[in-house]
Amino acid sequence: MTQPPLLALTMGDPCGIGPELSAKAFHSPRAYNGMRPFLVGDEEIMKKAVEITGVPLTVRRIDDVTEAVFTPGIMDLLPVSSLTRDEGVPGSPTVRTGQAMIECITRSVDLALEGSCDAIVTGPIHKVAMKLAGSEFHGHTELIASRTRASEYAMMMAGDRLKVVLVTIHIPLRQVIDDLTSPVITNLISLTARSLKERFGIGTPRIAVAGLNPHAGEEGLFGDEESRLIVPAVSKARALHPECTISDPMPPDTVFFKATEGHFDAVVCMYHDQGLIPFKMVHFHDGVNTTLGLPIIRTSVDHGTAYDIAWQNIASEGSLLSAMEMAALQARNRTAR
Known part of the structure; x- marks a missing residue:
């Protein structure tokens, strides 16, 4: 691999902590240390997240991955929905926010399957939001396994x-x-x-x-x-x-x-x-969820949407940054084989 791994991050549930974690993660120096991240999400929701967190970050809309600049201080955003910033109500998912959440996942998976990114890193989602959106799946793993037609897969929690x-x-x-x-x-x-x-x-x-x-x-x-x-x-x-x-x-x-x-x-x-x-007990703040057996590399935070503290600039981005680093590690190891 001549360039750092290309990572597609999903913003997670707009009514949870995912958007603010994404903003904080893209502001961290760790985000561009050996990887090239971009976000799949909603433009207005992410602009609101940047304001809430107060991080000096510019949300830059792109229409294709090839337009990303991967520059500190800039979040390259591939939009998949058109929510208003008022729709991300903490703990109150709707059909529209649930659909946006799912579309982030499916678009990222498709990008990985077609080779447009080296790995995906998923933000936290909620089962209720998935049900509201009409999904037949209970969570990330089952949805991604179905999308990638994986017959054998398993959840690893890693630190x-x-x-x-x-x-x-x-x-x-x-x-x-x-x-x-x-x-x-x-x-x-x-x-x-x-x-x-x-x-x-x-x-x-x-x-x-x-x-x-x-x-x-x-x-x-x-x-x-x-x-x-x-x-x-x-x-x-x-x-x-x-x-x-x-x-x-x-x-x-x-x-x-x-x-x-x-x-x-x-x-x-x-x-x-x-x-x-x-x-x-060991990796509460930096644990990573990664799905084994998929034809693509997928990592995720090891926590949920934390509706009770969403949009309060309280949640830590540590697990998301660790998930990004582990996705990049797996991408490099897979390429080196």
Whole structure:
């Protein structure tokens, strides 16, 4: 890659903190350190965000990515909607704001698919806003996977000290065991191994696999899911990836400490909170959500729309800047292969 990676950022929900985070991020010196960002969003909403945050930033409308100048102090904006600045009411999404939010995502995905950008970085969105806009999807991941026709994908939460990948995501806890199967776990471990090599430049990944039960089942005393489901999945994954170190099911109460101490590159977790609670303890302000398995690179902030503090110039842009840097890192590693 002769030039820094080209990143398409989406503004997120106009009624949430996404626009003000975008303004703050584009003002940061980090925004142009090894990357070339532009924003896909709404012109009036972003001008309002610049005023609210008080950052010295000029919103510069472009009609095509080739018109972007990637200059500090300037936000190159590719508009996809025509909202008024009064429509971004904190915590009050409408059909129009929801549609604008979704259009930012789909336009960015299409730009990445056609090769007009190297990665996309998505701002926070809200499920209610998606529903108002008539979307059949619950969030970013499902929408982007459908748009890119990805059949196998997973959510990784990533930071410098801890990376977690989730076998099951947004389902009731009582449903987790029913949804866990050895093939599903094997596929997730395999996807993690490939992604650590291809996207993060780790030649010989070390992957920890968390057990489902306390003490990883304690040899069957607290459940047999480890021996019945996870151990066979690990054995198959090891055969598929002999270059990787893949652990047996490890007690969930110690595996994350070992990972943060540098003994593993990622932890495969059986359910949402098993991975997200320790991750947010470590990376609450700089964590990144990245989707594995897509034909494009996508990262995102690891938080929501924060309707309660939206448009008050309170929210921190740290996670968004980290997401930009991780998108650029993955783009460089993919090109270097």
